[in-house]
Amino acid sequence: xxxxxxxxxxxxxxxxxxxxxxxxxxxxxxxxxxxxxxxxxxxxxxxxxxxxxxxxxxxxxxxxxxxxxxxxxxxxxxxxxxxxxxxxxxxxxxxxxxxxxxxxxxxxxxxxxxxxxxxxxxxxx
Amino acid sequence: xxxxxxxxxxxxxxxxxxxxxxxxxxxxxxxxxxxxxxxxxxxxxxxxxxxxxxxxxxxxxxxxxxxxxxxxxxxxxxxxxxxxxxxxxxxxxxxxxxxxxxxxxxxxxxxxxxxxxxxxxxxxxxxxxxxxxxxxxxxxxxxxxxxxxxxxxxxxxxxxxxxxxxxxxxxxxxxxxxxxxxxxxxxxxxxxxxxxxxxxxxxxxxxxxxxxxxxxxxxxxxxxxxxxxxxxxxxxxxxxxxxxxxxxxxxxxxxxxxxxxxxxxxxxxxxxxxxxxxxxxxxxxxxxxxxxxxxxxxxxxxxxxxxxxxxxxxxxxxxxxxxxxxxxxxxxxxxxxxxxxxxxxxxxxxxxxxxxxxxxx
Numbered sequence: 001x002x003x004x005x006x007x008x009x010x011x012x013x014x015x016x017x018x019x020x021x022x023x024x025x026x027x028x029x030x031x032x033x034x035x036x037x038x039x040x041x042x043x044x045x046x047x048x049x050x051x052x053x054x055x056x057x058x059x060x061x062x063x064x065x066x067x068x069x070x071x072x073x074x075x076x077x078x079x080x081x082x083x084x085x086x087x088x089x090x091x092x093x094x095x096x097x098x099x100x101x102x103x104x105x106x107x108x109x110x111x112x113x114x115x116x117x118x119x120x121x122x123x124x125x
Numbered sequence: 126x127x128x129x130x131x132x133x134x135x136x137x138x139x140x141x142x143x144x145x146x147x148x149x150x151x152x153x154x155x156x157x158x159x160x161x162x163x164x165x166x167x168x169x170x171x172x173x174x175x176x177x178x179x180x181x182x183x184x185x186x187x188x189x190x191x192x193x194x195x196x197x198x199x200x201x202x203x204x205x206x207x208x209x210x211x212x213x214x215x216x217x218x219x220x221x222x223x224x225x226x227x228x229x230x231x232x233x234x235x236x237x238x239x240x241x242x243x244x245x246x247x248x249x250x251x252x253x254x255x256x257x258x259x260x261x262x263x264x265x266x267x268x269x270x271x272x273x274x275x276x277x278x279x280x281x282x283x284x285x286x287x288x289x290x291x292x293x294x295x296x297x298x299x300x301x302x303x304x305x306x307x308x309x310x311x312x313x314x315x316x317x318x319x320x321x322x323x324x325x326x327x328x329x330x331x332x333x334x335x336x337x338x339x340x341x342x343x344x345x346x347x348x349x350x351x352x353x354x355x356x357x358x359x360x361x362x363x364x365x366x367x368x369x370x371x372x373x374x375x376x377x378x379x380x381x382x383x384x385x386x387x388x389x390x391x392x393x394x395x396x397x398x399x400x401x402x403x404x405x406x407x408x409x410x411x412x413x414x415x416x417x418x419x420x421x422x423x424x425x426x427x428x429x430x431x432x433x434x435x436x437x438x439x440x441x442x443x444x445x446x447x448x449x450x451x452x453x454x455x456x457x458x459x460x461x462x463x464x465x466x467x468x469x470x471x472x473x474x475x476x477x478x479x480x481x482x483x484x485x486x
Binding site for chain 1: 146
């Protein structure tokens with residue numbers, strides 16, 4: 001079984017969000033990294049880019065496939081995980097920590113459609 | 126296709142026991158990976174790995190006139206085979222394209238075993254049937270047997286250690302067949318594979334599917350899936366039907382002239398000989414990227430601003446730790462030329478290279 005931390009929110013497209021004040025940290029779930037296999041490249045947006053909910057903000061490339069990344073919340077990109085350029089395997093080894101993708105300053109409410117851990121558990125099987 | 130309609134190999138349960146990730150492939154549910162594609166590729170390059178390739182078609186042809194029949198439908202010289210020897214070959218169509226790439230084993234002068242690609246199984250049977258004389262019988266053994274490819278620098282000595290004829294296993298040349306017992310099971314052991322490594326392809330009764338598989342596991346052979354199989358074959362410069370070979374593409378462009386007889390007449394020989402004499406507009410080359418990116422079929426290759434070719438296969442090579450690809454590119458472009466591949470909107474630089482990225486020492 002994949003790891004689904006209870007304190008995060010999730011999308012059906014397998015992103016996770018950690019909300020701290022008005023900052024959302026975003027990555028892909030343990031289930032997603034497991035499905036993708038060895039991650040070799042992560043394409044991320046520039047700091048300062050404004051994202052709408054559901055907008056494609058990048059992609060994750062593994063040894064066998066490419067998957068787009070979708071913004072779970074709206075706002076401005078204030079940080080990207082620069083470590084991933086040289087160490088994309090962090091997405092596999094620590095998807096909820098050092099393998100995060102971006103941080104966004106929220107421009108609005110956190111959408112109520114995001115899933116909690118139980119809801120995501122039903123999607124990730 | 127729904128999973129309910131998918132075929133399973135006799136090793137299906139063995140794959141699930143090893144927590145394989147199963148994917149649909151050529152109508153079968155097949156393991157794409159057990160641990161990781163990178164780890165499995167390394168297992169094969171450094172020790173020994175095994176692949177369930179039971180989905181591939183195993184068909185025997187026997188009877189009077191079988192050799193002449195096979196000479197007509199294949200490109201390689203069947204006459205060069207002695208008993209117990211095999212060869213890589215292709216079945217061409219009349220236009221000089223390829224119906225399938227295959228392996229032909231001569232058992233005796235009137236009995237041959239042929240291995241087809243799983244994805245072309247029905248097509249190949251129908252195609253062969255058109256040319257088969259009434260004296261020849263075709264017998265499809267795919268559903269009755271298992272095929273396991275054991276590959277890597279340690280593969281031969283491990284297979285020998287499980288065999289009742291280790292001397293024959295240790296001494297067999299490439300594509301030679303050893304009939305022996307492996308883990309007590311009667312096995313057709315062919316010294317061949319699809320990874321560029323030494324090793325054997327073992328064909329045996331499906332009633333003993335897990336006997337041999339488990340003995341190999343216990344001997345330290347890593348279970349490997351289709352993901353690493355693809356990575357390894359691209360590193361080794363080996364073509365895959367549907368990518369480097371198709372009904373339309375000339376095998377000359379794919380660099381497979383060495384598999385084609387220069388002396389016999391066969392289906393498509395006029396068109397193929399013409400392509401060989403005149404050359405082809407594009408040629409299959411390797412491209413080694415600077416970046417560790419996944420290159421996909423259909424991506425365009427550029428020389429400066431000029432589009433000069435298209436990718437047919439691409440993988441991330443654990444061996445070279447970078448993206449590598451095969452591409453059909455303008456025949457005038459030499460190895461060593463710097464090119465770029467358009468990877469989802471970004472031009473990634475690379476260099477045209479010999480497509481055999483891996484050569485066994």
